Amino acid sequence: MTRSDPGQWISVQNNEGRWSVWPAELPVPAGWRAMSAAASREACLAEIETRWTDPRPNSLKEATS
């Protein structure tokens, strides 16, 4: 079973700065916001690979800066 691709995805980010992807056709879950236009899942993940440079959650960054 491969995950059937419902088509278009978007990159999303949560309040801690963590990234993920989400089907474009569905409402973005609370606490997350859309960060890209709709694209293929692979394209979104490739984009995240370059944009998510600091793995630390925002709270930790704030506490240690």
Place this chain on the structure above:
Amino acid sequence: MSIETGLAPGLVALSPGEKQICAHDRVGQLAPYAIQRVRLKADLRWSKAQLRQAADAVIAAHPVFAARLRRRAGGTLLRSQDAADRVSLIELATDQDIESRLASARFDLEGGPGVLALLAPTQGGHMIALALHPAFGDFAVLEHIASSLAAALLGERPCEQVLAPLALPDAATQRARLDHWRPLLDGTTWLNARLPQRYNGAEDLARAEVSHRLDCGQTRAALRRGGLPLEVSLAAAVGVALMRYSGHGRLRFAVGQMATHSTRRSEDILPLCLNLDPGQRFAEAEAETLRALADARAHGLPSEYLLQDLLRRDEADRHPLGAIALHVQQETALPEGLDLLTRPEPAALGECMLLAYLRRDGALELHANYARGLFEPALIDRFLVHVTRVLTTGTQQSDLPVGRIPLLLRQELDLLSAPYEDNTENDPRPVHELIADHARLTPERTALISAGVEWSHGALNRRANRLAHRLLDLGVGAEVAVAIMVERGNEAVMAILAALKAGGAYIPLEPDHPESRNHHILTDAAAHVVITRRRYLDRLPAGTGAHILCLDDSPGAGQPESDPETTIHPDQMAYIMYTSGSTGKPKGVAVEHGPLSHHLQDTARVYEMSRDSRELPFLPFSSDGGHERWMNPLMMGGSAVIPDGPLWTPEQSFAAMRTYGCNNASIPTTYLQQLAEWAADTGEAPDMRLYSFGGEGLAQTTFDLLSRELRAPLLINGYGPTETIMTPMVWKVRAGTRFDGAYAPLGRAVGNRRAYVLDERMMPCPIGVAGEIHLGGEGVARGYVNRPGTTADRFIPDPFGPQLDGRDGARLYRSGDLGRWREDGTIEFLGRVDLQVKLNGYRIEPGEIEAALLAQPGVSEALVLLREDDGEKRLVGYVVAPPEVQEEDLMRALESGLPKHMLPSAIVVLERMPVNPNAKLDRAALPLPGRRHRASAGVAATGATEADILAIWQQEIGNPEMGVTDDFFAMGGKSLTALKVLTRMRRHWPGVALTIADLFDAPTVRSLARRIAQGDATGRQAITLRGTGTGSKPMLYCFPGLLVSTREYMRLTDYLGDNQPVTGFLCHSLNEEKRLNVSVSEVVAGYVAHIRAESAGRPCAFLGWSWGGLLAWEAARQLRGEVDIRMIGMVDVCDLGSDFAPGAVPDFAPGERARLEAEMRDWLRKTRMRAQWEALIAAMDGLCYDQFLRFIGNEAEPLPCDGPEVSSREHTFWVLIDNALVFRQYQLAQLDVPVASFSAGDSLSRGLNLVDWRRYSSRASAAAVVPGTNHLHIIGDQLFHARFKAALDAAMGG
């Protein structure tokens, strides 16, 4: 073509459906059909006299009240309509009387009426009730009668109706329609949709019912009543619900046909093949359903024709037309004051029959009638609810894709996903501070024991502190990685605690892992410090740039013993654990302090840990579970005994548990089994409170073993990907707990987590439906080090957290594991998502088949995979086993335990699994399954006899590699091949009386040659299929059907097990010597002598299949009083049909008889069996000769001329006719023996003239019907085996 030609006036032929019902009735098993009942209440606006008058008028006008069935010679039933037979209304005193008359209504199909009409006063009026035998009509007939009655009450005069003629498609249309259906129903493209079944569930006769009702408001909301027929919306909703349950959009189920007759039965089903997609809107699903319904009806056929056609294949589905059947009906409109109090009861076909019934008050009732042995009642109940949710939501939210219609409500999801209940507030501090607490509170208590060295909490803390200060000096702090490359032991634990105390993130590194792996880890995580030993220095990769500290050099010397004052942020990394991915380089999973500390505190409570806990953690330090199991006791003030070597024998482990007084142990599942086996062998197991385990699927047998032998009261099965921190789910049970499923449940989530089973569209799966396990909540890792894309791919936004827990922005980890929710809300493991296989529409977990293979003696490894060679997909099992393990035996063992769709098409026995240079399984090197290959060339023949036999065998089996010491059957010889081979050998050695028994006894060329040379062929008729052993049961004697060689019983013999001895008799027709006028009594003489010699005065049982039933009966008659026959199993035994039954006069068209006779003469001149045929014909009386001509005339194929060899068509034809002559002479006697009879569904659907054994023995029971099989295949059918064994066990026990 009309089948009513040639009948006497007033007699009409029965439809295929009516015939089938009569056959069911005859063998005493009306189910799945039911007596149809209707209750009509009339209120006080009508008097009893008015009702009576109206009812009398309806009875006089409707043909069903005057109908009777008449049996002709050979069993054919015809329907008569004679005014003299008309029934009249019976008046009763109360409605209670009506109920009892309805409940006890019995109908005699041979000449009795098919309907009962009753009238009685009831509260507020009167009740008219009818009971109708299904052979005479269905619910539509009753509704029509009710409408006529209403009309009569309103003053209309009922007009007289005539019986509707049968409208059957002609032969050409039939053929065309069968051609249309075959590819749709062959199981390769359209999934025969099913609901999730109980583990090891079996379909027995017991049925159960459940109902669900939508009131008219809810129904209005659910049905957009514009344009589309009700059945379209309902069938679409059922289709969508089944797609959601099966994960498959191209699916089929059966749908009921519209009633077309008001005077006789017209209820039937047709398969509905739907092409649905989760992305469709409900209206689109309805449009597809409308198309599919129209297509099905355009190719309508009596379902019996379809069924018979499909059941010709041995591997046909048990319910080829649909495991699920849906009927949609609407209550008939009646004038005010009249109420229909009954609902229709369509035939309960398939595994689950659904009826949607729209009441005239607007309410919609959903009823399910299902096989009780197959389904959890709650599952069917929920399915009905889910159908209504699809309908309601699909109608109201018309833009929602059907794949996104929620099947679970919020509350249901809340309950299912919930963790172990625990309201305790956790301590916010990180784990090392919780552990350090005990150095202050109880410094002298033991913390660690390893290699005989014991450290107190105080000592551990002081050492860890000193090293921590040193690490701080080296610059360790938040987000800085410290690798610990030290063997498992006290010092490794100390070093880990030091890294945590310094604020760093520790990475466990195994010194004996490959250097390349460790190098990758050190550079990937940018380890700042490596703590190790001098002896491992040479294994350290060069050029990492990290500080190296060797424990042998006392790196903490001179440092303070006090706790370092570092502040730990909850989001700070605590450790990085590298997982050994199956492909590519290991990935580092980073885990933060906050979730780690919470997880450990939550887990400690689930495990009931305390300061008295002393744990033996056996899991390695390279897995996160290994760390949980020492952190847990230490943070509670308890202690851990750390094994000092990677491999302890069970003896050493038990000794350590005893020596150190351990009470908890955490152990990999495979090792736990060794411990349990050791405990079983020695009878010694130390007193332990708790064993926890995990790591692989735990089978029921293993769980039972450890549950029984290890004698610990508490057992915990832990599950968890590293990405969700140690063991996010546990199944905690008392020893002795049973579970359903291939593997032990994974349990439920621990702590602030939730566990979900989601489908491909992120929708929660209903209980019982397979989906991917997702874990969410607080206890998930930060992600993969240096892999943001992979992290984003695997850790996804949690759409449920905000709703269920008010947790915004949370993430879910998708595990890649398949699971399903169980009835108790725990999750069952089903395998890996990427290993799941889809074949013929079935989702198959290879793990389940592998588990079944591993359960066979001798099998040490098993692998099942889907091979695609030359475009053909098939399941192939590979096992590692000693050479004496036969593939054929493994296959039969699987057949008796697995459903058909899970059976591999081949099994290959290997000496070992092929591996590639990395010691991983090399799938590409697995051999193609084919004919069994020999390790070396076969042994060559010596002497002319061996050479001649070998040549025959090689040709007939088609295997030139065969040698003289190879087993005939193991090399691919089948029953038919055996017959051909025997024929050829007999011709070669006419002086030797070879029978198939010789081939069984001497199945190699060499042994058979010896027999021939010595001229001592047995000529025996009895073959021991399974011998008597110690403690074995009484003998089962199997009486053969025509041309049965006894090999047909092998599957049954296997199913019955080792302690059931079985003897099979050879059919007397299996040789070319043709004797005429043999009587049944002569045929059985040899069998009787054998039984008498073996079982005189002892108990035994008989099985008679087909014609063998008569032989068994005759043998029982002759052996009366001599042997104790506990049961005769009668398997699909038919009486002579109208072809050859005495008294069945055949019909000929004018001139036809002469033409047939000329044809026959012509044929006789050509055939080599002329002499035999002429002798046979000479033995016929006049009627029988006419029947023979008629029989020839009915044959579609030209008459055969390929005799007289045993395997030829002509020989079979001759045997059949000869047999009919023998049979005509035989009279079944009355006998006082217990009879259990079994009928194949197909034989009933053909309306064959099955023997009702209750007429010949008062100790015979009604037949057990085995659906989905036919006269030939029933003997190898699993469901038949189960029912036969149950009957045999009951007979022998009683």
